[in-house]
Amino acid sequence: MATANTQPPSAVRLTQYAALDIKGADAEKFLQGQASAQVGLANGTFAPLTCFCTPKGRMLANGQLLRLGSDHFRLVLDASLADGLLTHLKKFAAFYKAELSVIGSVTFAGASEPADTLANQLDITLPDQPYTHTTSSKGTALRMPGKPRWLLMFEKDASDLVNSDDALHNEWQLADIRSGLAWLTAKQQDHFLPQMLNWEALGGISFKKGCYTGQEVVARAHFRGQVKKRLVHASINAATLPEIGESLLDDNGKTLGEVVSSAFSGKQQVELLAVMNTKVMEDNLAVYWQQQPITLYEMPYPIERLDPEQIAAQLA
Template structure:
């Protein structure tokens, strides 16, 4: 093998992993389990989605790709790989559908210049719109993600590659920069210790286009829809920053001026300025008040999210992705 190309702005992404769903009934099976309208995953648009308990609590959130007519791939937290497969297999037994974790997959996160190099080297088309993906018949995919960094309009790409394709590249960037971009984008990926805790709307999932309110039934759909149409979501995902040099534990408490707990950390990452950036689920009443919030004995400065807290139908979002 030739010497791998060194890519300074590319990181190997190990906190995410893949689940494959294959079979003649794969689409029908997923349609009854996931918040996405599976037909929208058409080989070019890769909708965000989630899996819930009958009570509407999230077991996992993911991005859904269609690689062929009977082959779908989910990208999600690596800690949820085995739990989600075990959960879904209980229902897959009634369908011609099989679930597995592909063992020969490498994920790379790349900025614009490096993404072009990877795509050109592999003769892989580079998608240009957020949540769009392009895949080849070798099992390689490029997914376009919105960049969360303030004052920048460039996108970023997640490459899901076979191990043999990934061997062409040496990723030299730190993966926490990818996690920071997700945080700045207001995009939180659940991990295993957070299962069965949150309604999808608490993670602003409907504002990211991760819930179809126009599809048929799926597990937890009734509770999720009721919370939306009755406006019963009293906690929301928010961005914030504190001084610090290490990431925080999931569930770390956020308190108000009266030292009452009003929120908890969902995910965090350290930036290059001696700060910890977080996404946290906070009571909406506390978000509306002017009082100081505290985390880890530090004042918590809230930051704006890059989207509005309002419903974004994936059916509408998919129309911005050309059907090729």
């Protein structure tokens, strides 16, 4: 397998994200029964990855969970899923002192080199550890995985501070791909077990917490080793980006995987994340997209369980 280089992006407006806020005296208790994260680990510094599942263990959404106040949590997720997840969760929130809302006024920006200047606008310092955040009344800076880059959330419109540039947006997407971080979208909702997006290898599942919706199926798949599909990082020679959900095939036209995200990494060069049958890696099978051969890369993390409790302890 090849090894990919990483190049952090400059400041760019990121419209693919949304903010779903959960507030109230029972906000933590409510989330604990729905999210794969150990909600108490979201302590105002550590922002654990998490997901929400159907009773059959299929992902409705994934994202990062931030605590912005004692009774105020924010889930950062793909914008295509926000309203649907809000409707889904409200069915359960009716039994708790918790209010949910999608905050449309938040401006999301991705930054690397210009991040200090933007952080000054928020009256905060930049966090230096991945999956940690700093917050003020003006907004939040969340450190992302890989080479230093930050997701900034301005509580009010900040269009004048960031760029709306396709090339910069592509660079941010490429950085996520090279970090092995896949964001579920509406096109693949209720389709994958969390482990198919390597979510337990990223610390996005707590196997030490109590029950949550879908927990039994997710735990059984883990402990019985029943996960036969995994997220992989790959590249192809192509002038266009594969669509989300497009099939990846073997020599005989049999589907071996499907695209989750993609970005350009050079002229006529595309990198992508795909959920692939594990036999591809085990048997070194040839895989194609539109008859173009695919090159597989090593993932930037081991495909093994990483407990979020372990991450939180290392940050303490």
